[in-house]
Amino acid sequence: QVQLVESGGGLVQAGGSLRLSCAASGRTFSSYTLSWFRQAPGKEREFVAAITWSGGSISYADSVKGRFTISRDNAKNTVYLQMNSLKPEDTAVYYCAATPYQSGLTTHLLYHYWGPGTQVTVSS
Numbered sequence: 598q599v600q601l602v603e604s605g606g607g608l609v610q611a612g613g614s615l616r617l618s619c620a621a622s623g624r625t626f627s628s629y630t631l632s633w634f635r636q637a638p639g640k641e642r643e644f645v646a647a648i649t650w651s652g653g654s655i656s657y658a659d660s661v662k663g664r665f666t667i668s669r670d671n672a673k674n675t676v677y678l679q680m681n682s683l684k685p686e687d688t689a690v691y692y693c694a695a696t697p698y699q700s701g702l703t704t705h706l707l708y709h710y711w712g713p714g715t716q717v718t719v720s721s
Contacts, residue, residue: 599695603691611721614680614682616678619675619693629697631647632644632645632648632694636692685719685720686719687717694710695709
């Protein structure tokens with residue numbers, strides 16, 4: 598199975614940057630798509646970005662496109678989310694998730710494994 602733990606969340610001012618990391622463990626880690634979701638208070642869990650095991654397919658939510666970059670280092674069993682030009686509306690708990698699928702990645706229903714989340718707060 599795959600186990601995920603996020604880190605790197607914190608408080609940052611608007612326009613600033615933050616990099617989240619998700620450490621994954623499990624024998625089949627490299628075969629899984631890894632994604633980031635976020636959830637703000639009172640809102641649905643929202644897709645942020647996804648990257649397939651090979652890195653050959655990357656997807657972003659329109660709201661973060663051009664500002665966020667997802668990457669993975671399979672040798673380190675880690676996926677990253679580099680967040681630049683942060684806005685107050687980016688404030689949320691960010692979750693790392695894993696799925697064996699390589700398409701239809703924006704729905705949380707496809708994901709079998711989730712990390713506990715890390716808080717990102719962007720001040721205006």
